[in-house]
Amino acid sequence: MDFLMSGLAACGACLFTNPLEVVKTRMQLQGELQAPGSYQRHYRNVFHAFITIGKVDGLAALQKGLAPALLYQFLMNGIRLGTYGLIEAGGYLRTAEGGLSPARSAAAGALAGVMGAYLGSPIYMVKTHLQAQAASEIAVGHQYKHQIFPPQSWKVALAAAMVSGIAVVLAMTPFDVASTRLYNQPTDAQGKGLMYRGILDALLQTARTEGIFGMYKGIGASYFRLGPHTILSLFFWDQLRTLYYTYTK
Known part of the structure; x- marks a missing residue:
């Protein structure tokens, strides 16, 4: 249940924050390996990026990559928070005297985080590719042409x-x-x-x-x-x- 609840909670948040993830991805790819001032800035700031994407690519583009983003959040946070919860429930974070051990807590958190990030990394890559897809006039970074499902499927x-x-x-x-x-x-x-x-x-x-x-x-x-x-x-x-x-x- 810890895995399920953790994953679903993260998915619920992702539904509302994915547009910001799309904006973040495009702004991070803008001007990749180019000197400042030598490239056209399609996205001047967060608010301008929202307006530009909505105007050129359509409002639906602000939710690009949502499917892999939800899967990533469910998998990564389900594993990360669920694993930590199981470790805590098993009593492994406490010393022989019954007190909470900061070192064990940090180690458990690091282990759970590494497991979640490692297993979720391939899905994060697909998410990034989809979120970077844009119309040619505002495209930044390499443009992968992934298509998860055929049209009308x-x-x-x-x-x-x-x-x-x-x-x-x-x-x-x-x-x-x-x-x-x-x-x-x-x-x-x-x-x-x-x-x-x-x-x-x-x-x-x-x-x-x-x-x-x-x-x-x-x-x-x-x-x-x-x-x-x-x-x-x-x-x-x-x-x-x-x-x-x-x-x-």
């Missing part, structure tokens, strides 16, 4: 559903947990719930008793259900609509 829809599903499950899982418990609680002879008075009471009781993680129980199952469910719903809807119009003409 079902994989595009599936990937989009899985990416958007991160934000959905982070926002909705606490309410899903509360509704599941409300439906499943025992009732008296009049059908009144014996454990919760309503959804707010269910949320408050869960948070007080089980902590914040208790409100996110089943988040992994919710996430991996949501993406396929969305794309399959759209697929069957499209097929049924096609059959309907075919046989009713």
Whole structure:
């Protein structure tokens, strides 16, 4: 659970910070190995870069490389924070007297960080290539022409559903947990719930008793259900609509 929660938390943040990552990548590649003043500055500062990218490449370009960025954040932070959490839970950070050892904590943090960075590095490279892609008039650095999925591929829809599903499950899982418990609680002879008075009471009781993680129980199952469910719903809807119009003409 430590790995999952750490990875999903980082993905949630990445959804909002990826445009800044795109701007950062392009500004760092601008003027690569060229003397100051000898090249055209397409991006004068952060705000100018946002405006320029949005105007020339389109607003969607500010989220370039989002798929590998999310995968990178999930993998790197899941491994980094999850590994450190497991080491801490195992009691390896404490001395024989029970006190916290700064040296062990630093070593564990370094080990977890190296593991996360090493395993996430190939994905970070793909992310950088995609974020650097730009229209010729504002292109900086080497322009790789990667294409993750062919146009009109079902994989595009599936990937989009899985990416958007991160934000959905982070926002909705606490309410899903509360509704599941409300439906499943025992009732008296009049059908009144014996454990919760309503959804707010269910949320408050869960948070007080089980902590914040208790409100996110089943988040992994919710996430991996949501993406396929969305794309399959759209697929069957499209097929049924096609059959309907075919046989009713």
